[in-house]
Amino acid sequence: MARFHQLRVKDIKRETPEAVSVAFEVPPQQQPEYLFKMGQYITLKLTVNGEEIRRSYSLCTAPHEMELRVAVKEVQGGKGSVFINRNLKVGDTLEVMTPMGTFNTVLKGANKKHYVLFAGGSGITPMMSIIKSVLYVEKQSTITLFYANKNEDSSIFKTELEHLAASQPNLKLVLVYDAPKAQMPELQCGLVTKEKAKALVKASACEKADEYFICGPGPLMENVKVALEELKVAKEKIHIEYFTSVIEAVDKASELSGANVKAKIKVIQYGIETEFPLETTGLSILEAAIEAGVDAPFSCKGAVCCTCRAKVLEGKVKMNANFALTDQEVEEGFVLTCQSHPLTETVTIDYDA
Ligand code: FES
Structure with missing residues (x-):
């Protein structure tokens, strides 16, 4: 089960005028807990102007690099990203949750796969982890990365990617800019619409790849997903990291219908049971559990982040939205407690499962 530890910031590197990468020092006794898979993320607890906030950032390193490093792009008005870009210093200590996330696949040295990656803006962060992992573990696999940005200056890790692509024949890099500063082929200019995504896939012979990974702004992800579906790519081959881009969709989905049940909720965490009453139309199970003193x-x-995942051991709940759990996890009884409301008079939720 994921938990927070205090970690010291050991390095901050400016990647672009609007983005930094931050590396944390993990004490030897905590290193087993911070082992991660490619494409995973960590959650930071930050105190900004006296307010405690939590923000999740994808790791940009590969597991074999043994470094816990995230990249954070400053978002206008974004409390966490502005604080990290402008105020965080080497030597500061932050509460850092152990790694989570399912934006990955199992790598095997004998694989000869073709991976197609679509990244937009800071969506490149988990892709860096994936690219470096695949190149390290699967020497016979190939990667095609489509990386969309406003222009050359706003592209995080551009130089590192260009060096990697120049030295690694298994990596093909296709840069796409909304408004490039230099001359670019027409196909690589403009927003990644559905038609543009299809054209890019066809031009690089990526219709029959083994696995597809998409991470970036909401419209880009939706356009690429629909383009792949229209190109008859099987759903199971497509991995999407929905981070931060679908919150409005959650709001729209949050209207509950049906009967209002007055339930008794039992929550298990660290083996300790906590009980509290909750109505279907009341708080989410997560919020009610926190109010009842559960950590x-x-x-x-x-x-989207899956951090609040727990298993329903008894009763039924309804989730307002789910962009993080797989169909199999849902079948096994896992829920996102931040989205869950009781449908039966007794519900038992296990965070330790
Ligand atoms: S807290 Fe992120 S999915 Fe529930």
């Missing part, structure tokens, strides 16, 4: 894990509260 329940959460980050986005928007159905």
